[in-house]
Amino acid sequence: MQPDANLAEAHVDSAGTVTLSGYPMPSVQARLQATGLHAAYGDIRVLHGLDFVVAKGGITALLGANGAGKTTTLRAVCNMVRTQGEIRLDDVRIDGKLTEDIVRLGVAHVPDGRGTFLELTVEENLRLGAYTRHDKDVAGDTDRMFGYFPKLKERFRQQAGTLSGGEQQMLAIARALLLRPKLLLLDEPSFGLAPLIVKEIFAIMQRINAEEGVSILLVEQNASLALQISDRAYLLETGRIVFSGPSAEIRRDESIRRSYLGY
Numbered sequence: 001m002q003p004d005a006n007l008a009e010a011h012v013d014s015a016g017t018v019t020l021s022g023y024p025m026p027s028v029q030a031r032l033q034a035t036g037l038h039a040a041y042g043d044i045r046v047l048h049g050l051d052f053v054v055a056k057g058g059i060t061a062l063l064g065a066n067g068a069g070k071t072t073t074l075r076a077v078c079n080m081v082r083t084q085g086e087i088r089l090d091d092v093r094i095d096g097k098l099t100e101d102i103v104r105l106g107v108a109h110v111p112d113g114r115g116t117f118l119e120l121t122v123e124e125n126l127r128l129g130a131y132t133r134h135d136k137d138v139a140g141d142t143d144r145m146f147g148y149f150p151k152l153k154e155r156f157r158q159q160a161g162t163l164s165g166g167e168q169q170m171l172a173i174a175r176a177l178l179l180r181p182k183l184l185l186l187d188e189p190s191f192g193l194a195p196l197i198v199k200e201i202f203a204i205m206q207r208i209n210a211e212e213g214v215s216i217l218l219v220e221q222n223a224s225l226a227l228q229i230s231d232r233a234y235l236l237e238t239g240r241i242v243f244s245g246p247s248a249e250i251r252r253d254e255s256i257r258r259s260y261l262g263y
């Protein structure tokens, strides 16, 4: 993609990546930082050297069309695909670690398709979410999740497969949060859901981000919504970041939205 000539405040580097002025902010404390991240499935290279940051306590949106590499980026963070490059969670290198160790270090992943066990009840799914924990606060945390997602409480003993799509997404998020993660990776939580339910879930995500202090890397095709709840955003095209900037600036700038996000 050719950068738009009208983007006076944007900086374009030699790789064609457009960065808005003042971004990335040097003072930002990174919860997650990926540097030169490559990923491949066998011989098929999918990510070609991504640099991105999720701020401590922040919400970063990773936008892009079908096949851009969004899901692969989340898999790369969890080492579920072959990677090269550096990934840091706080000050700890997590690239190359076993997925289960990355989870233990505080990364919870809600994959596309949600990863819910449909034959199990809501209660059983939630208990699985806390399986790595040995403390006694699980019941208290489960109650707190019911505060965010009261519908799950009503359906505690119901089979997950009989929940609505929105309720299943809520269950997947609640289950991930029972790991008490530092970082939540969300893969297209809006997928297949009605706009009202998506709004509800996104509002809850914002509350959880603020109240639980969990940082979020949000993968979305729905750029308009994702920009409303994120503090920064990156746009992926065929495995490269072609645009990044503070979400508020991107939202305000019609030419950027039109050029890069098509709305």
Ligand SMILES: Nc1ncnc2c1ncn2[C@@H]1O[C@H](COP(=O)(O)OP(=O)(O)OP(=O)(O)O)[C@@H](O)[C@H]1O
Binding pocket: 041, 044, 046, 064, 065, 066, 067, 068, 069, 070, 071, 072, 073, 112, 221
């Ligand atoms: N298991 C796999 N083996 C080989 N290639 C794969 C595999 N999974 C994904 N790919 C390829 O990697 C590229 C990126 O896929 P990815 O699923 O990361 O995209 P995405 O941005 O999440 O797309 P979508 O919006 O459709 O979910 C695509 O070209 C896809 O065909």
Ligand SMILES: [Mg+2]
Binding pocket: 070, 071, 072, 112, 187
């Ligand atoms: Mg995907």
